[in-house]
Amino acid sequence: MHLDIKRLMQDADARIVAFHIGMKLFANGRLVESLDISSLSYEAMDSTYWTYCPFHERVQGKKDHHPSNCVVHPKNIMCFAGCGSHNIIEMVCEFCKVPKGRGYEIIAEAMGGVQLYLLDGKAPDYPKLTLKPEEQRALMLSPSNGTPLHLSMYELYSRSKRDYYSLIEDRAKEMLDEYQKLLAYYGSMDAPRASMIYDLMGPQYFDGGIYEELEKELKERIKTCANIVQFFDKKKTA
């Protein structure tokens, strides 16, 4: 198997790769729970990503226990506590304890699959617009079987761009409608079906604050769906 290393390393993003190989990433003081190539086309990745330095043990003889020494940038990883800067392949080989050949395969897997980076293969034709994790949740598209959504969506996109955009737009319209109904029925204390929630939960578990939370979450999802409809509609007709 011969990989197009140049093209791969142009596309590769150290943060996506680090997450893929199981390095713990922290952004805004919180553990990052999801990160894949569907995050790439978005500015959602403007946070600083911290991690435990994978080079500490070899360079300094002790493990790094503080995710405040080492930043993962798009193209390199930088340890301020003595290990310095390393590029993506060095990071992968160090963390996974693999030789370079296997390291490049791992990077290709993180970036959407080895088949996209074969030397005589076609350059990957990624959709310009993809869905952020919270958008996938709003559309209830997050797959439960473990297949990363971006891979199945990529397949659909390579078969038909029109179907890809329509599927997302239609789904967003459908869910927008659902959320609006839910908001009208349950979204406040005096909504017509609000008492059902009280009945369902029973008095001992019921908390009046639930309406406020429901309303907030539903409005957030309505906004997300409306944004998706607007952007994807423009994209289809562009």
Ligand SMILES: [Zn+2]
């Ligand atoms: Zn270090």
